[in-house]
Amino acid sequence: MSVNKEKPHILVLPEDDANRQIANGFILDLNLDRRVIQILPEARGWQDVVQKFMNNYASTMRQYPDRMIALLIDFDENEDRLIYVNNQIPDNLRNRVFVLGVLSEPERLRRDINRNFEKIGEALAKDCSDNTNELWGHDLLKHNRTELDRMISSVKPFLFNLK
Numbered sequence: 001m002s003v004n005k006e007k008p009h010i011l012v013l014p015e016d017d018a019n020r021q022i023a024n025g026f027i028l029d030l031n032l033d034r035r036v037i038q039i040l041p042e043a044r045g046w047q048d049v050v051q052k053f054m055n056n057y058a059s060t061m062r063q064y065p066d067r068m069i070a071l072l073i074d075f076d077e078n079e080d081r082l083i084y085v086n087n088q089i090p091d092n093l094r095n096r097v098f099v100l101g102v103l104s105e106p107e108r109l110r111r112d113i114n115r116n117f118e119k120i121g122e123a124l125a126k127d128c129s130d131n132t133n134e135l136w137g138h139d140l141l142k143h144n145r146t147e148l149d150r151m152i153s154s155v156k157p158f159l160f161n162l163k
Helices: 017-026 046-063 081-088 106-113 117-130 142-159
Strands: 009-014 037-039 067-072 097-100
Touching (some): 009 046, 009 142, 017 037, 017 117, 046 081, 067 142, 106 117
Parallel strands (some): 009 067
C-alpha cells in the first residue's frame, strides 16, 4: 500500500523478514491508520538498512517534509550500533528518522515471550496506542525508550485514530 506523500506519513525499513513480520503485526492494530504507514521491502542486514536509507530515502525525505522513516534493525548485543547508525543520518533529517530494534535479534525475543513475530508487533502497537510499556519494557526492547518516545511524539497524532 502506498501513502500520500504530501501528508504526514511514516515508512518502515526492516532489516530482515523477522522485523518485517513484526512491522506487519504492528499495522494490524485497529486504532492505527494504515493509510499513513508503508512497510518497505526488507534490506537483508542492518548495514544494508543504513545504505538503503542513505541511497534511496534520504533525498526523498528532503523532497517530502512530512515523511518520516523507522529503521528496524537487530542490535546483535552491540550497544554502540545506535550511535553508529545515528551518525550516518544527516543532521537535517535526524528528527524524522527513528532507529528501533531488538537488543539481540527478534528470534530471541520470540523465544523469550513465546509469541510469533506478528503477535509481537500487535503487542507493541497496543502498548503505543494504550500508552503502556508492557512489551516495550522487556529487557530486549527497553533500550528503545528514548527513540520510541521521540517517535511517538512525532507520529502518534496522525498514526493512531484515538478518541
